[in-house]
Amino acid sequence: xxxxxxxxxxxxxxxxxxxxxxxxxxxxxxxxxxxxxxxxxxxxxxxxxxxxxxxxxxxxxxxxxxxxxxxxxxxxxxxxxxxxxxxxxxxxxxxxxxxxxxxxxxxxxxxxxxxxxxxxxxxxxxxxxxxxxxxxxxxxxxxxxxxxxxxxxxxxxxxxxxxxxxxxxxxxxxxxxxxxxx
Numbered sequence: 001x002x003x004x005x006x007x008x009x010x011x012x013x014x015x016x017x018x019x020x021x022x023x024x025x026x027x028x029x030x031x032x033x034x035x036x037x038x039x040x041x042x043x044x045x046x047x048x049x050x051x052x053x054x055x056x057x058x059x060x061x062x063x064x065x066x067x068x069x070x071x072x073x074x075x076x077x078x079x080x081x082x083x084x085x086x087x088x089x090x091x092x093x094x095x096x097x098x099x100x101x102x103x104x105x106x107x108x109x110x111x112x113x114x115x116x117x118x119x120x121x122x123x124x125x126x127x128x129x130x131x132x133x134x135x136x137x138x139x140x141x142x143x144x145x146x147x148x149x150x151x152x153x154x155x156x157x158x159x160x161x162x163x164x165x166x167x168x169x170x171x172x173x174x175x176x177x178x179x180x181x182x
Contacts, residue, residue, distance in 0.1 A: 007080045014068045021065075029061055033081070038088055045092045045139075046156055056095055060088040089158075093135045097142070137172035144169055 005013065005027055013024035028034060038057040047053055064084045067073045073083055136157070143153045150162035150169075159165055 007075050010080055011068055011073070011075060014065055025061065025065060028064075028080075029057075034061075034084065037085060041085075041088060041158075042092055044156060044158060045096060047092060047095060052095065056088065056091045060084060060091045063087045063091065090135060093139045097135060097138050134172075134175070137168075137175055140165070140168060141172050141176065 005024060010024050010028065013020040035057070038060070039053055042053040042056060047056065061084075064073070064080070064087055067083070067087070073080070139157060140153060143156065148156070150165040153165050154160065154162050157165075159168070
């Protein structure tokens with residue numbers, strides 16, 4: 001197997017298909033830089049189970065191959081590594097969104113049935129609107145509503161600091177409200 005592939009060689013190998021595609025994909029998956037980034041990114045977002053990390057890594061590699069085959073990846077705009085990092089981050093955020101459970105179980109047991117059903121309906125409406133909002137907003141707001149501090153959210157999602165979270169949270173809440181009105 002070749003020691004190093006350039007971005008153009010990776011693209012050519014994947015587009016060629018067959019054995020060359022297999023070799024390029026195998027080389028990409030064995031690169032420590034990709035594996036290490038995938039592990040750190042997933043752990044930073046709170047994905048601790050190793051099998052989940054592997055699954056997301058594999059999904060992101062397959063998405064990269066698909067993007068190259070469908071010519072959505074453009075070597076002039078970004079390196080393969082940069083493009084793959086974006087794919088991987090989005091896959092992690094989608095995983096987090098899928099794993100989050102609706103807070104309907106947290107409704108107070110002593111609450112009258114009518115109030116409980118009204119609260120459940122309100123939560124359902126919010127969760128339905130969540131799917132319309134951007135994945136980054138969904139991840140951020142899920143953590144906010146789960147009670148995490150701004151500093152913890154910044155660490156988990158890779159933002160610069162807690163102040164950034166405050167600004168982004170306001171924008172995301174505006175988007176959420178707008179999607180709920182529609």
